[in-house]
Amino acid sequence: MTATATATALPADEAPALPAAGSSFYTAMRLLPKERREAMYAVYAFCRAVDDVADDGGAADVRAAELDRWRADVDALYAGKPPARVRDLVVPVQRYDLKRADFHAVIDGMAMDAFEDIVAPDEATLDLYCDRVASAVGRLSVRIFGMPEALGIKLAWHEGRALQLTNILRDIDEDAERGRLYLPREKLAAIGLSDPTPQSAIAHPRIGEVCAAVAAEAEAHYAETWAIIAKSPRKPTKAARLMAAAYRLYLVALLKRGWAMPRARVKPKKLALVAVALRHGIV
Known part of the structure:
Protein backbone atom coordinates (compact mmCIF):
# COMPACT_ATOMS: atom_id res chain seq x y z
CA MET A 1 0.00 0.00 0.00
CA THR A 2 2.84 2.33 -0.51
CA ALA A 3 4.01 4.14 -3.57
CA THR A 4 7.48 5.25 -2.63
CA ALA A 5 9.62 2.78 -4.54
CA THR A 6 11.79 4.39 -7.20
CA ALA A 7 12.77 3.16 -10.63
CA THR A 8 14.43 4.37 -13.80
CA ALA A 9 12.12 6.74 -15.63
CA LEU A 10 10.31 5.30 -18.63
CA PRO A 11 8.86 6.94 -21.74
CA ALA A 12 5.46 8.48 -21.03
CA ASP A 13 3.40 5.88 -22.88
CA GLU A 14 5.17 2.81 -21.52
CA ALA A 15 4.05 1.06 -18.36
CA PRO A 16 6.66 0.23 -15.70
CA ALA A 17 7.60 -3.40 -15.15
CA LEU A 18 5.64 -5.54 -12.75
CA PRO A 19 6.74 -5.43 -9.09
CA ALA A 20 9.97 -7.27 -8.43
CA ALA A 21 9.49 -11.00 -7.95
CA GLY A 22 10.16 -11.87 -4.32
CA SER A 23 9.04 -8.49 -2.98
CA SER A 24 6.29 -8.49 -0.36
CA PHE A 25 4.04 -6.52 -2.71
CA TYR A 26 4.54 -9.02 -5.54
CA ASP A 117 13.14 18.10 -0.88
CA ILE A 118 11.04 17.44 2.21
CA VAL A 119 13.08 18.28 5.31
CA ALA A 120 11.63 17.81 8.79
CA PRO A 121 7.94 18.37 7.98
CA ASP A 122 5.61 19.20 10.82
CA GLU A 123 3.41 16.37 12.07
CA ALA A 124 0.37 17.49 10.08
CA THR A 125 2.33 17.71 6.83
CA LEU A 126 3.92 14.32 7.43
CA ASP A 127 0.50 12.78 8.05
CA LEU A 128 -0.84 14.36 4.85
CA TYR A 129 2.14 12.99 2.95
CA CYS A 130 1.54 9.49 4.34
CA ASP A 131 -2.13 9.73 3.42
CA ARG A 132 -1.38 10.72 -0.17
CA VAL A 133 1.48 8.36 -1.02
CA ALA A 134 0.33 5.35 0.99
CA SER A 135 -3.22 5.47 2.35
CA ALA A 136 -4.62 6.73 -0.98
CA VAL A 137 -3.04 3.70 -2.64
CA GLY A 138 -4.63 1.66 0.12
CA ARG A 139 -8.07 3.11 -0.63
CA LEU A 140 -7.70 2.04 -4.26
CA SER A 141 -6.43 -1.37 -3.15
CA VAL A 142 -9.16 -2.28 -0.67
CA ARG A 143 -11.82 -1.67 -3.32
CA ILE A 144 -10.01 -4.09 -5.61
CA PHE A 145 -9.63 -6.58 -2.76
CA GLY A 146 -13.41 -6.47 -2.28
CA MET A 147 -13.52 -5.22 1.29
CA PRO A 148 -16.65 -3.65 2.79
CA GLU A 149 -16.55 0.11 2.23
CA ALA A 150 -16.27 1.46 5.78
CA LEU A 151 -13.83 -1.15 7.04
CA GLY A 152 -11.77 -0.89 3.87
CA ILE A 153 -11.33 2.87 4.15
CA LYS A 154 -10.39 2.56 7.81
CA LEU A 155 -7.91 -0.21 7.03
CA ALA A 156 -6.30 1.89 4.29
CA TRP A 157 -5.96 4.81 6.71
CA HIS A 158 -4.07 2.81 9.33
CA GLU A 159 -2.14 0.32 7.21
CA GLY A 160 -0.96 2.98 4.79
CA ARG A 161 0.50 5.01 7.64
CA ALA A 162 2.03 1.94 9.29
CA LEU A 163 3.81 0.94 6.09
CA GLN A 164 4.93 4.45 5.21
CA LEU A 165 6.34 5.20 8.66
CA THR A 166 8.21 1.88 8.46
CA ASN A 167 9.63 2.95 5.10
CA ILE A 168 10.71 6.29 6.55
CA LEU A 169 12.54 4.64 9.44
CA ARG A 170 14.15 2.06 7.16
CA ASP A 171 15.39 4.69 4.70
CA ILE A 172 16.58 7.58 6.90
CA ASP A 173 20.20 7.31 5.74
CA GLU A 174 19.37 6.85 2.05
CA ASP A 175 16.89 9.73 2.19
CA ALA A 176 19.50 11.98 3.83
CA GLU A 177 21.87 11.29 0.94
CA ARG A 178 19.14 12.64 -1.37
CA GLY A 179 18.70 15.72 0.83
CA ARG A 180 15.46 14.51 2.39
CA LEU A 181 14.38 14.08 6.00
CA TYR A 182 10.90 12.79 6.76
CA LEU A 183 11.21 12.67 10.56
CA PRO A 184 8.76 15.17 12.10
CA ARG A 185 9.92 18.63 13.12
CA GLU A 186 8.27 18.53 16.56
CA LYS A 187 10.07 15.33 17.58
CA LEU A 188 13.39 16.69 16.34
CA ALA A 189 12.86 19.92 18.28
CA ALA A 190 12.34 17.84 21.43
CA ILE A 191 15.97 16.64 21.20
CA GLY A 192 17.28 20.13 20.53
CA LEU A 193 17.24 20.23 16.73
CA SER A 194 15.23 23.34 15.88
CA ASP A 195 16.49 23.83 12.30
CA PRO A 196 17.84 20.45 11.25
CA THR A 197 19.47 19.40 8.03
CA PRO A 198 19.16 15.76 6.96
CA GLN A 199 22.78 15.05 7.83
CA SER A 200 22.73 16.85 11.19
CA ALA A 201 19.60 14.96 12.16
CA ILE A 202 20.72 11.45 11.31
CA ALA A 203 24.08 12.01 13.03
CA HIS A 204 22.57 13.45 16.21
CA PRO A 205 23.37 11.36 19.31
CA ARG A 206 19.71 11.40 20.37
CA ILE A 207 18.19 10.55 16.99
CA GLY A 208 17.22 7.17 18.41
CA GLU A 209 14.64 8.89 20.61
CA VAL A 210 12.96 10.38 17.55
CA CYS A 211 13.04 7.12 15.64
CA ALA A 212 11.67 5.21 18.63
CA ALA A 213 8.77 7.65 18.90
CA VAL A 214 7.96 7.28 15.19
CA ALA A 215 8.26 3.50 15.55
CA ALA A 216 5.74 3.60 18.39
CA GLU A 217 3.30 5.45 16.11
CA ALA A 218 3.85 2.83 13.42
CA GLU A 219 3.21 0.07 15.97
CA ALA A 220 -0.06 1.73 16.97
CA HIS A 221 -1.15 1.80 13.32
CA TYR A 222 -0.21 -1.87 12.93
CA ALA A 223 -2.30 -2.69 16.00
CA GLU A 224 -5.29 -0.85 14.52
CA THR A 225 -4.69 -2.59 11.20
CA TRP A 226 -4.92 -6.02 12.79
CA ALA A 227 -7.96 -5.03 14.84
CA ILE A 228 -9.76 -4.03 11.63
CA ILE A 229 -8.64 -7.19 9.85
CA ALA A 230 -10.01 -9.27 12.74
CA LYS A 231 -13.46 -7.74 12.13
CA SER A 232 -13.33 -8.15 8.35
CA PRO A 233 -14.08 -11.05 5.99
CA ARG A 234 -10.94 -13.15 5.74
CA LYS A 235 -10.61 -13.65 1.99
CA PRO A 236 -10.61 -9.96 0.94
CA THR A 237 -7.96 -9.16 3.57
CA LYS A 238 -5.46 -11.80 2.45
CA ALA A 239 -3.15 -9.41 0.59
CA ALA A 240 -3.47 -6.71 3.27
CA ARG A 241 -2.60 -9.27 5.96
CA LEU A 242 0.52 -10.38 4.14
CA MET A 243 1.67 -6.82 3.52
CA ALA A 244 1.14 -5.80 7.14
CA ALA A 245 2.90 -8.88 8.48
CA ALA A 246 5.84 -8.59 6.07
CA TYR A 247 6.40 -4.87 6.64
CA ARG A 248 6.22 -5.24 10.39
CA LEU A 249 9.16 -7.65 10.14
CA TYR A 250 11.17 -4.66 8.88
CA LEU A 251 10.07 -2.58 11.85
CA VAL A 252 11.02 -5.37 14.27
CA ALA A 253 14.42 -5.68 12.59
CA LEU A 254 14.98 -1.92 12.85
CA LEU A 255 14.13 -1.90 16.54
CA LYS A 256 16.45 -4.84 17.14
CA ARG A 257 19.30 -3.15 15.24
CA GLY A 258 18.89 0.18 16.99
CA TRP A 259 19.71 3.66 15.73
CA ALA A 260 23.37 4.17 16.60
CA MET A 261 25.70 4.82 13.67
CA PRO A 262 26.84 3.12 11.56
CA ARG A 263 23.38 1.75 10.77
CA ALA A 264 23.41 -1.40 8.66
CA ARG A 265 20.60 -1.80 6.14
CA VAL A 266 18.05 -4.21 7.61
CA LYS A 267 16.34 -7.07 5.86
CA PRO A 268 14.12 -9.64 7.55
CA LYS A 269 15.39 -13.21 7.50
CA LYS A 270 14.19 -15.17 4.50
CA LEU A 271 12.65 -17.88 6.67
CA ALA A 272 10.57 -15.28 8.50
CA LEU A 273 9.28 -13.89 5.21
CA VAL A 274 8.49 -17.41 3.98
CA ALA A 275 6.59 -18.10 7.19
CA VAL A 276 4.55 -14.93 6.71
CA ALA A 277 3.77 -15.89 3.12
CA LEU A 278 2.69 -19.38 4.14
CA ARG A 279 0.59 -18.19 7.05
CA HIS A 280 -1.27 -15.48 5.17
CA GLY A 281 -1.29 -17.15 1.76
CA ILE A 282 -3.88 -19.61 3.02
CA VAL A 283 -7.44 -18.29 3.35
Whole structure:
Protein backbone atom coordinates (compact mmCIF):
# COMPACT_ATOMS: atom_id res chain seq x y z
CA MET A 1 0.00 0.00 0.00
CA THR A 2 2.84 2.33 -0.51
CA ALA A 3 4.01 4.14 -3.57
CA THR A 4 7.48 5.25 -2.63
CA ALA A 5 9.62 2.78 -4.54
CA THR A 6 11.79 4.39 -7.20
CA ALA A 7 12.77 3.16 -10.63
CA THR A 8 14.43 4.37 -13.80
CA ALA A 9 12.12 6.74 -15.63
CA LEU A 10 10.31 5.30 -18.63
CA PRO A 11 8.86 6.94 -21.74
CA ALA A 12 5.46 8.48 -21.03
CA ASP A 13 3.40 5.88 -22.88
CA GLU A 14 5.17 2.81 -21.52
CA ALA A 15 4.05 1.06 -18.36
CA PRO A 16 6.66 0.23 -15.70
CA ALA A 17 7.60 -3.40 -15.15
CA LEU A 18 5.64 -5.54 -12.75
CA PRO A 19 6.74 -5.43 -9.09
CA ALA A 20 9.97 -7.27 -8.43
CA ALA A 21 9.49 -11.00 -7.95
CA GLY A 22 10.16 -11.87 -4.32
CA SER A 23 9.04 -8.49 -2.98
CA SER A 24 6.29 -8.49 -0.36
CA PHE A 25 4.04 -6.52 -2.71
CA TYR A 26 4.54 -9.02 -5.54
CA THR A 27 3.86 -11.94 -3.23
CA ALA A 28 0.75 -10.29 -1.80
CA MET A 29 -0.65 -9.53 -5.24
CA ARG A 30 -0.01 -13.08 -6.43
CA LEU A 31 -2.52 -14.20 -3.80
CA LEU A 32 -5.34 -12.38 -5.59
CA PRO A 33 -7.63 -13.85 -8.24
CA LYS A 34 -6.50 -13.01 -11.78
CA GLU A 35 -8.89 -10.10 -12.41
CA ARG A 36 -8.11 -8.44 -9.09
CA ARG A 37 -4.38 -9.08 -9.50
CA GLU A 38 -4.34 -7.45 -12.93
CA ALA A 39 -6.25 -4.48 -11.55
CA MET A 40 -3.67 -4.09 -8.79
CA TYR A 41 -0.83 -4.28 -11.30
CA ALA A 42 -2.48 -1.47 -13.30
CA VAL A 43 -2.68 0.68 -10.15
CA TYR A 44 0.91 -0.22 -9.30
CA ALA A 45 2.07 0.80 -12.79
CA PHE A 46 0.33 4.16 -12.41
CA CYS A 47 1.93 4.77 -9.02
CA ARG A 48 5.40 3.81 -10.23
CA ALA A 49 5.13 6.04 -13.29
CA VAL A 50 4.04 9.04 -11.22
CA ASP A 51 6.72 8.31 -8.63
CA ASP A 52 9.35 8.31 -11.38
CA VAL A 53 8.32 11.86 -12.25
CA ALA A 54 8.88 12.99 -8.66
CA ASP A 55 12.27 11.31 -8.30
CA ASP A 56 13.78 11.24 -11.78
CA GLY A 57 11.71 13.63 -13.88
CA GLY A 58 14.23 16.40 -14.49
CA ALA A 59 13.95 20.09 -13.61
CA ALA A 60 11.15 21.33 -11.37
CA ASP A 61 9.18 22.95 -14.18
CA VAL A 62 9.40 19.75 -16.24
CA ARG A 63 8.17 17.69 -13.29
CA ALA A 64 5.31 20.11 -12.65
CA ALA A 65 4.19 19.95 -16.26
CA GLU A 66 4.35 16.16 -16.32
CA LEU A 67 2.37 15.79 -13.09
CA ASP A 68 -0.23 18.16 -14.55
CA ARG A 69 -0.41 15.87 -17.59
CA TRP A 70 -1.02 12.91 -15.31
CA ARG A 71 -3.84 14.80 -13.60
CA ALA A 72 -5.33 15.59 -17.00
CA ASP A 73 -4.99 11.95 -18.04
CA VAL A 74 -6.86 10.82 -14.93
CA ASP A 75 -9.61 13.33 -15.66
CA ALA A 76 -9.78 12.10 -19.25
CA LEU A 77 -10.00 8.53 -17.99
CA TYR A 78 -13.07 9.41 -15.92
CA ALA A 79 -14.53 11.37 -18.82
CA GLY A 80 -14.42 8.22 -20.95
CA LYS A 81 -11.50 9.32 -23.16
CA PRO A 82 -8.46 7.61 -21.60
CA PRO A 83 -5.02 8.32 -23.11
CA ALA A 84 -2.89 5.27 -23.89
CA ARG A 85 -0.89 5.32 -20.68
CA VAL A 86 -3.97 5.04 -18.41
CA ARG A 87 -5.95 2.67 -20.60
CA ASP A 88 -5.15 -0.31 -18.38
CA LEU A 89 -7.07 1.46 -15.61
CA VAL A 90 -10.36 1.60 -17.54
CA VAL A 91 -11.61 -1.83 -16.48
CA PRO A 92 -10.41 -1.57 -12.83
CA VAL A 93 -12.06 1.85 -12.43
CA GLN A 94 -15.35 0.57 -13.79
CA ARG A 95 -15.30 -2.85 -12.15
CA TYR A 96 -14.19 -1.79 -8.67
CA ASP A 97 -15.52 1.79 -8.50
CA LEU A 98 -12.07 3.29 -7.98
CA LYS A 99 -12.24 6.97 -7.03
CA ARG A 100 -10.69 9.75 -9.10
CA ALA A 101 -9.84 11.62 -5.87
CA ASP A 102 -7.52 8.81 -4.78
CA PHE A 103 -5.56 8.89 -8.05
CA HIS A 104 -5.26 12.66 -7.70
CA ALA A 105 -4.12 12.23 -4.09
CA VAL A 106 -1.30 9.94 -5.22
CA ILE A 107 -0.17 12.56 -7.75
CA ASP A 108 -0.39 15.28 -5.10
CA GLY A 109 1.72 13.17 -2.76
CA MET A 110 4.41 12.74 -5.39
CA ALA A 111 4.28 16.50 -6.00
CA MET A 112 5.24 17.04 -2.37
CA ASP A 113 8.57 15.35 -3.22
CA ALA A 114 8.94 16.73 -6.73
CA PHE A 115 9.62 20.44 -6.33
CA GLU A 116 11.70 20.69 -3.18
CA ASP A 117 13.14 18.10 -0.88
CA ILE A 118 11.04 17.44 2.21
CA VAL A 119 13.08 18.28 5.31
CA ALA A 120 11.63 17.81 8.79
CA PRO A 121 7.94 18.37 7.98
CA ASP A 122 5.61 19.20 10.82
CA GLU A 123 3.41 16.37 12.07
CA ALA A 124 0.37 17.49 10.08
CA THR A 125 2.33 17.71 6.83
CA LEU A 126 3.92 14.32 7.43
CA ASP A 127 0.50 12.78 8.05
CA LEU A 128 -0.84 14.36 4.85
CA TYR A 129 2.14 12.99 2.95
CA CYS A 130 1.54 9.49 4.34
CA ASP A 131 -2.13 9.73 3.42
CA ARG A 132 -1.38 10.72 -0.17
CA VAL A 133 1.48 8.36 -1.02
CA ALA A 134 0.33 5.35 0.99
CA SER A 135 -3.22 5.47 2.35
CA ALA A 136 -4.62 6.73 -0.98
CA VAL A 137 -3.04 3.70 -2.64
CA GLY A 138 -4.63 1.66 0.12
CA ARG A 139 -8.07 3.11 -0.63
CA LEU A 140 -7.70 2.04 -4.26
CA SER A 141 -6.43 -1.37 -3.15
CA VAL A 142 -9.16 -2.28 -0.67
CA ARG A 143 -11.82 -1.67 -3.32
CA ILE A 144 -10.01 -4.09 -5.61
CA PHE A 145 -9.63 -6.58 -2.76
CA GLY A 146 -13.41 -6.47 -2.28
CA MET A 147 -13.52 -5.22 1.29
CA PRO A 148 -16.65 -3.65 2.79
CA GLU A 149 -16.55 0.11 2.23
CA ALA A 150 -16.27 1.46 5.78
CA LEU A 151 -13.83 -1.15 7.04
CA GLY A 152 -11.77 -0.89 3.87
CA ILE A 153 -11.33 2.87 4.15
CA LYS A 154 -10.39 2.56 7.81
CA LEU A 155 -7.91 -0.21 7.03
CA ALA A 156 -6.30 1.89 4.29
CA TRP A 157 -5.96 4.81 6.71
CA HIS A 158 -4.07 2.81 9.33
CA GLU A 159 -2.14 0.32 7.21
CA GLY A 160 -0.96 2.98 4.79
CA ARG A 161 0.50 5.01 7.64
CA ALA A 162 2.03 1.94 9.29
CA LEU A 163 3.81 0.94 6.09
CA GLN A 164 4.93 4.45 5.21
CA LEU A 165 6.34 5.20 8.66
CA THR A 166 8.21 1.88 8.46
CA ASN A 167 9.63 2.95 5.10
CA ILE A 168 10.71 6.29 6.55
CA LEU A 169 12.54 4.64 9.44
CA ARG A 170 14.15 2.06 7.16
CA ASP A 171 15.39 4.69 4.70
CA ILE A 172 16.58 7.58 6.90
CA ASP A 173 20.20 7.31 5.74
CA GLU A 174 19.37 6.85 2.05
CA ASP A 175 16.89 9.73 2.19
CA ALA A 176 19.50 11.98 3.83
CA GLU A 177 21.87 11.29 0.94
CA ARG A 178 19.14 12.64 -1.37
CA GLY A 179 18.70 15.72 0.83
CA ARG A 180 15.46 14.51 2.39
CA LEU A 181 14.38 14.08 6.00
CA TYR A 182 10.90 12.79 6.76
CA LEU A 183 11.21 12.67 10.56
CA PRO A 184 8.76 15.17 12.10
CA ARG A 185 9.92 18.63 13.12
CA GLU A 186 8.27 18.53 16.56
CA LYS A 187 10.07 15.33 17.58
CA LEU A 188 13.39 16.69 16.34
CA ALA A 189 12.86 19.92 18.28
CA ALA A 190 12.34 17.84 21.43
CA ILE A 191 15.97 16.64 21.20
CA GLY A 192 17.28 20.13 20.53
CA LEU A 193 17.24 20.23 16.73
CA SER A 194 15.23 23.34 15.88
CA ASP A 195 16.49 23.83 12.30
CA PRO A 196 17.84 20.45 11.25
CA THR A 197 19.47 19.40 8.03
CA PRO A 198 19.16 15.76 6.96
CA GLN A 199 22.78 15.05 7.83
CA SER A 200 22.73 16.85 11.19
CA ALA A 201 19.60 14.96 12.16
CA ILE A 202 20.72 11.45 11.31
CA ALA A 203 24.08 12.01 13.03
CA HIS A 204 22.57 13.45 16.21
CA PRO A 205 23.37 11.36 19.31
CA ARG A 206 19.71 11.40 20.37
CA ILE A 207 18.19 10.55 16.99
CA GLY A 208 17.22 7.17 18.41
CA GLU A 209 14.64 8.89 20.61
CA VAL A 210 12.96 10.38 17.55
CA CYS A 211 13.04 7.12 15.64
CA ALA A 212 11.67 5.21 18.63
CA ALA A 213 8.77 7.65 18.90
CA VAL A 214 7.96 7.28 15.19
CA ALA A 215 8.26 3.50 15.55
CA ALA A 216 5.74 3.60 18.39
CA GLU A 217 3.30 5.45 16.11
CA ALA A 218 3.85 2.83 13.42
CA GLU A 219 3.21 0.07 15.97
CA ALA A 220 -0.06 1.73 16.97
CA HIS A 221 -1.15 1.80 13.32
CA TYR A 222 -0.21 -1.87 12.93
CA ALA A 223 -2.30 -2.69 16.00
CA GLU A 224 -5.29 -0.85 14.52
CA THR A 225 -4.69 -2.59 11.20
CA TRP A 226 -4.92 -6.02 12.79
CA ALA A 227 -7.96 -5.03 14.84
CA ILE A 228 -9.76 -4.03 11.63
CA ILE A 229 -8.64 -7.19 9.85
CA ALA A 230 -10.01 -9.27 12.74
CA LYS A 231 -13.46 -7.74 12.13
CA SER A 232 -13.33 -8.15 8.35
CA PRO A 233 -14.08 -11.05 5.99
CA ARG A 234 -10.94 -13.15 5.74
CA LYS A 235 -10.61 -13.65 1.99
CA PRO A 236 -10.61 -9.96 0.94
CA THR A 237 -7.96 -9.16 3.57
CA LYS A 238 -5.46 -11.80 2.45
CA ALA A 239 -3.15 -9.41 0.59
CA ALA A 240 -3.47 -6.71 3.27
CA ARG A 241 -2.60 -9.27 5.96
CA LEU A 242 0.52 -10.38 4.14
CA MET A 243 1.67 -6.82 3.52
CA ALA A 244 1.14 -5.80 7.14
CA ALA A 245 2.90 -8.88 8.48
CA ALA A 246 5.84 -8.59 6.07
CA TYR A 247 6.40 -4.87 6.64
CA ARG A 248 6.22 -5.24 10.39
CA LEU A 249 9.16 -7.65 10.14
CA TYR A 250 11.17 -4.66 8.88
CA LEU A 251 10.07 -2.58 11.85
CA VAL A 252 11.02 -5.37 14.27
CA ALA A 253 14.42 -5.68 12.59
CA LEU A 254 14.98 -1.92 12.85
CA LEU A 255 14.13 -1.90 16.54
CA LYS A 256 16.45 -4.84 17.14
CA ARG A 257 19.30 -3.15 15.24
CA GLY A 258 18.89 0.18 16.99
CA TRP A 259 19.71 3.66 15.73
CA ALA A 260 23.37 4.17 16.60
CA MET A 261 25.70 4.82 13.67
CA PRO A 262 26.84 3.12 11.56
CA ARG A 263 23.38 1.75 10.77
CA ALA A 264 23.41 -1.40 8.66
CA ARG A 265 20.60 -1.80 6.14
CA VAL A 266 18.05 -4.21 7.61
CA LYS A 267 16.34 -7.07 5.86
CA PRO A 268 14.12 -9.64 7.55
CA LYS A 269 15.39 -13.21 7.50
CA LYS A 270 14.19 -15.17 4.50
CA LEU A 271 12.65 -17.88 6.67
CA ALA A 272 10.57 -15.28 8.50
CA LEU A 273 9.28 -13.89 5.21
CA VAL A 274 8.49 -17.41 3.98
CA ALA A 275 6.59 -18.10 7.19
CA VAL A 276 4.55 -14.93 6.71
CA ALA A 277 3.77 -15.89 3.12
CA LEU A 278 2.69 -19.38 4.14
CA ARG A 279 0.59 -18.19 7.05
CA HIS A 280 -1.27 -15.48 5.17
CA GLY A 281 -1.29 -17.15 1.76
CA ILE A 282 -3.88 -19.61 3.02
CA VAL A 283 -7.44 -18.29 3.35
